[in-house]
Amino acid sequence: MSTTTKLDLTDAAPAKPEKARPRRSLRANSTLNFWLFTSPFLIGLVIFVFVPMGWSIYLSFFEARFTVSPSEFIGLDNYKAILDNPDFTGSLVTFTVFAAFIVPTTWALSLGLALLVHRLTFMKAFFRSVFFIPTAVSYVAAALIWKMSIFNGVRFGLANTVIGWFGVENTAWLANPDPPWYWLVIVTLRLWLQAGFYMILFLAALQNIPAELYEAASIDGAKPGWQTFRYITLPQLRATSTAVILLLLIAAYQAFDEFWNLLGKATWGQPPLVELYKTALGESQDYGQGSAGAVILTVLILIITLFQGKIMGFGRGEESK
Amino acid sequence: MTTTAPDVTKTPRKKRGGKVIGNTGLYIATGVAALLFLVPFYLIVRNALMTDPEITGEDWKWFPTDIQWGNITEPFNDETVDFGRALWNSWVVAVLHTSGILLICSLAGYGLARIPYRHANKVFYGVLVTLMIPTAVTFVPSFVLVSSLGWVDTYRGLIIPGLFSGFTCFLFRQYFLGFPKELEEAARVDGLSYWGAYWRVVVPNSLNFFAAMATITFISGWNSFLWPLVIGQDPSSWTIQVALSSYMTNQTVNYHLIFMATAISILPLLLVFLFLQRWLVQGIAQTGIKG
Numbered sequence: 001m002s003t004t005t006k007l008d009l010t011d012a013a014p015a016k017p018e019k020a021r022p023r024r025s026l027r028a029n030s031t032l033n034f035w036l037f038t039s040p041f042l043i044g045l046v047i048f049v050f051v052p053m054g055w056s057i058y059l060s061f062f063e064a065r066f067t068v069s070p071s072e073f074i075g076l077d078n079y080k081a082i083l084d085n086p087d088f089t090g091s092l093v094t095f096t097v098f099a100a101f102i103v104p105t106t107w108a109l110s111l112g113l114a115l116l117v118h119r120l121t122f123m124k125a126f127f128r129s130v131f132f133i134p135t136a137v138s139y140v141a142a143a144l145i146w147k148m149s150i151f152n153g154v155r156f157g158l159a160n161t162v163i164g165w166f167g168v169e170n171t172a173w174l175a176n177p178d179p180p181w182y183w184l185v186i187v188t189l190r191l192w193l194q195a196g197f198y199m200i201l202f203l204a205a206l207q208n209i210p211a212e213l214y215e216a217a218s219i220d221g222a223k224p225g226w227q228t229f230r231y232i233t234l235p236q237l238r239a240t241s242t243a244v245i246l247l248l249l250i251a252a253y254q255a256f257d258e259f260w261n262l263l264g265k266a267t268w269g270q271p272p273l274v275e276l277y278k279t280a281l282g283e284s285q286d287y288g289q290g291s292a293g294a295v296i297l298t299v300l301i302l303i304i305t306l307f308q309g310k311i312m313g314f315g316r317g318e319e320s321k
Numbered sequence: 322m323t324t325t326a327p328d329v330t331k332t333p334r335k336k337r338g339g340k341v342i343g344n345t346g347l348y349i350a351t352g353v354a355a356l357l358f359l360v361p362f363y364l365i366v367r368n369a370l371m372t373d374p375e376i377t378g379e380d381w382k383w384f385p386t387d388i389q390w391g392n393i394t395e396p397f398n399d400e401t402v403d404f405g406r407a408l409w410n411s412w413v414v415a416v417l418h419t420s421g422i423l424l425i426c427s428l429a430g431y432g433l434a435r436i437p438y439r440h441a442n443k444v445f446y447g448v449l450v451t452l453m454i455p456t457a458v459t460f461v462p463s464f465v466l467v468s469s470l471g472w473v474d475t476y477r478g479l480i481i482p483g484l485f486s487g488f489t490c491f492l493f494r495q496y497f498l499g500f501p502k503e504l505e506e507a508a509r510v511d512g513l514s515y516w517g518a519y520w521r522v523v524v525p526n527s528l529n530f531f532a533a534m535a536t537i538t539f540i541s542g543w544n545s546f547l548w549p550l551v552i553g554q555d556p557s558s559w560t561i562q563v564a565l566s567s568y569m570t571n572q573t574v575n576y577h578l579i580f581m582a583t584a585i586s587i588l589p590l591l592l593v594f595l596f597l598q599r600w601l602v603q604g605i606a607q608t609g610i611k612g
Contacts, residue, residue: 030437033515037432041425044485052462068465116351130355136590138544140562141583149364161381204606257546280461290461
């Protein structure tokens with residue numbers, strides 16, 4: 001139908017709507033298809049992400065103990081209570097210390113491993129696999145190995161066996177916050193589990209650096225090694241580094257599994273999520289206060305993520321790709 | 322290494338010699354790091370195949386004197402934790418989680434990337450917002466919702482809330498943006514609908530990416546702990562990770578059993594990893610990012 005009218009160019013007036021109609025129906029068709037493709041996901045997203053978030057904000061202004069239905073409006077009391085709770089505020093400090101340890105160390109280790117593996121001429125795939133494979137292990141399983149075999153506070157633990165060879169006394173790695181050896185346990189566990197994954201990202205980025213850059217640098221007299229690393233490799237990895245740091249920070253926020261399993265009953269070294277779990281699902285079952293905590297945490301994360309994105313220019317590298 | 326020949330290469334002899342030494346050093350450094358990375362795996366196997374007195378003995382033993390193959394069945398015979406049931410639960414959850422996520426998120430990612438719609442960007446920002454909120458922070462409100470639906474201790478509760486991953490949708494969108502447009506256009510000209518083009522052209526040509534995403538999703542499903550811990554209040558709905566965790570809080574510590582259970586929980590993923598390694602690495606490199 002439209003094909004016949006399309007050829008009729010003599011009469012401008014009726015041609016216009018005729019031309020527009022197929023385009024509009026095409027657009028309507030794609031709009032319908034857009035929603036057909038995306039609505040299963042979007043509806044789920046609304047029900048299981050947006051609604052709980054909204055409900056949580058609502059609940060945080062109410063008294064809600066042992067029940068998920070709010071009973072009494074109490075304004076900001078939940079916020080006051082959880083901010084007065086030294087365990088919760090302490091957990092924010094714990095997170096800060098944890099992030100300050102884990103983000104730079106994982107960044108450095110995964111970049112280091114990537115540089116090593118990248119330069120290998122044979123057995124490259126083998127070594128890449130060795131470093132990557134811990135990614136398959138769960139935090140729970142790793143916590144189990146760390147707690148019961150490596151950093152066991154008794155003689156037969158690997159760490160104590162090894163330091164024993166040098167005549168050092170047994171150390172209670174997890175059972176004592178002073179000195180805080182538990183940080184060593186937690187940081188090494190996470191390094192082992194996640195360094196290989198970020199190594200892959202760095203490896204991919206290293207492969208994308210044009211060889212001509214190094215050739216040009218060597219003509220200009222740059223010594224291979226520190227100089228080329230400092231002035232070529234590192235700047236070329238900027239976009240990847242930014243993404244890695246952001247992902248590491250987000251992953252650090254989500255820390256729960258290994259803390260829960262390594263330090264379950266301890267009163268020290270608890271990250272925010274463990275505290276929230278204890279508040280909302282522990283003995284007190286205070287969903288109101290737990291929700292207030294979740295809101296505070298979300299706001300903090302948003303601020304830090306946006307701030308970090310701003311300074312590091314997250315996404316800028318993506319545009320130029 | 323036979324660089325003494327009087328060829329006029331740009332590399333002077335000194336430099337080559339340095340390269341050999343550099344290479345040896347490189348391999349030593351990589352090798353040492355690799356050994357350190359393998360120690361935890363070795364410890365699992367060692368402890369799983371030893372007797373408790375040997376594990377806790379005074380003298381450190383790198384190898385069991387007598388390999389206890391009988392330990393393999395022990396987690397399954399343990400009375401305190403239904404290990405077989407937990408394995409089955411994990412299997413069901415991980416498989417359904419993976420297939421559900423791949424279906425729902427790939428469709429949405431395709432729609433966002435390729436189907437023209439005036440407000441597509443606004444919708445996409447709505448998805449991006451959820452990326453900023455770490456999913457783990459939402460577990461309190463999600464639990465509130467799921468428990469009011471009566472889904473605690475059910476497969477539904479374990480699986481459905483996790484299907485709507487903004488991140489996976491985002492990755493699929495990024496991937497489809499880079500998918501060669503010509504292929505689809507040809508299909509559309511041939512009269513296929515969006516739906517037809519998607520299933521007959523786009524998906525069959527994206528199997529590598531789908532495989533990589535499937536592996537990553539399966540691993541995260543199998544390894545997830547916080548949500549199954551929250552939802553699995555009754556031991557019959559425990560997943561393998563919750564079961565493993567419960568061993569740590571048990572009053573009697575049965576070392577070889579715990580490590581055998583750990584080994585069994587890791588083995589399927591290790592196999593998947595070793596076989597799909599190439600795809601996986603490519604997929605991760607392709608997506609650029611994945612947390």
